[in-house]
Amino acid sequence: MGYTNVSHYSGGLADWSEGGGGLQRERPVLAPPVAPAVPLPAINGRLRSRITRFFDSLGERSVGSLLALWLYMILGFGILYWIEGFVTGHGLSSGGRMMGGNPADLASAIYFSFVTALSIGYGDVTPLGILRVFAILEGAAGLLIFGVVVSRLVGRRQERVTEEIHRLAFENRLGRVRTNLHLVLADLQAVSDLCAAGGANPDRILARVESAIAVFTGELHAIHDLLYRPQQIPDEQALESILAALAEGLRGIRELQECSPRMSGSASLQSSLRSIASLSNEICGNCVPRDYAPQLKTWMDRVQELARRIDV
Amino acid sequence: MSLPAAAPSRHLTREEVRSRLRAGGATLVDVRARAGFDEGHLPGAISLPVAEIPGRAREILPGPSQEIIVYCGSFT
Numbered sequence: 001m002g003y004t005n006v007s008h009y010s011g012g013l014a015d016w017s018e019g020g021g022g023l024q025r026e027r028p029v030l031a032p033p034v035a036p037a038v039p040l041p042a043i044n045g046r047l048r049s050r051i052t053r054f055f056d057s058l059g060e061r062s063v064g065s066l067l068a069l070w071l072y073m074i075l076g077f078g079i080l081y082w083i084e085g086f087v088t089g090h091g092l093s094s095g096g097r098m099m100g101g102n103p104a105d106l107a108s109a110i111y112f113s114f115v116t117a118l119s120i121g122y123g124d125v126t127p128l129g130i131l132r133v134f135a136i137l138e139g140a141a142g143l144l145i146f147g148v149v150v151s152r153l154v155g156r157r158q159e160r161v162t163e164e165i166h167r168l169a170f171e172n173r174l175g176r177v178r179t180n181l182h183l184v185l186a187d188l189q190a191v192s193d194l195c196a197a198g199g200a201n202p203d204r205i206l207a208r209v210e211s212a213i214a215v216f217t218g219e220l221h222a223i224h225d226l227l228y229r230p231q232q233i234p235d236e237q238a239l240e241s242i243l244a245a246l247a248e249g250l251r252g253i254r255e256l257q258e259c260s261p262r263m264s265g266s267a268s269l270q271s272s273l274r275s276i277a278s279l280s281n282e283i284c285g286n287c288v289p290r291d292y293a294p295q296l297k298t299w300m301d302r303v304q305e306l307a308r309r310i311d312v
Numbered sequence: 313m314s315l316p317a318a319a320p321s322r323h324l325t326r327e328e329v330r331s332r333l334r335a336g337g338a339t340l341v342d343v344r345a346r347a348g349f350d351e352g353h354l355p356g357a358i359s360l361p362v363a364e365i366p367g368r369a370r371e372i373l374p375g376p377s378q379e380i381i382v383y384c385g386s387f388t
Binding site for chain 2: 003
């Protein structure tokens, strides 16, 4: 076509980025829209958080603990009604008669407390003055707690089924990680042999190494997840075999680096290696949130140490 | 990847590219697909995907004697 003064920048975009060169974009990157801050009602922040934490904890408690809480509440309110009665002389009224401080009246106060909490409200004993406020609060609290109790009883069977599903999914994932790791190990070993023997096409090797290491990184990610977010506790033997395979894989990658310096030219490979380094850095006996058996901790430390020998 | 239009006479390193751009007079041509170009290209580069070279080269590129530097994604 007549162009005589043409040169070729062989490194291309990859080489330019590695050299720290900036890139231009055609499409401007849209900044995410910022939601305007919604002003919250001016209740004291700490009080609010304590209230919400209490309500959340209600949902977590067992049926037994909820019933116990309910009983304590009723007794507490009952005593309150009784005390208020003889302190102020203007407490509960039973058929027109004011309640005093004797033990029989304590029994009536507790009776009133039960009747209110269960939302029965016979009306043979009625509250006066400030006790009316407490009585209403007690009614609401009683309803709330009972609602939670009923829903917990109903949800029990559902909870059992869900737990079983989680357990199955977890074991499935564990098994898959194990299998994939061993496949990757076999592939890395094969490539290492090719590399050591010499004479193989470097581009083909590179592609194979890239894909094996990408899979390895994915499984390392899954293992990191398993250790940091354990919905279930992994079987110790399975975990140990996985950690051992991980260590083997990291050793294999290091050997490959020594055998094939071309690996440093691939951007996707370098990115995988960086992920491997940062994930492995968080796998050590004392880093993970759960306290595992000593031999597992030793394996984790070994993984961390082997990863540190890899060049990134 | 082979360029159908012209056989490049030289292969440049990153530093050579930088110095030629700084000296001025060179045109950087990105021969990747348009999508790749949009996501990120070397500063000052123009987009001329390989398939379009025969059709659009004359209108986009400067004169035949001007200096042109082509690049794509990575090592070819």
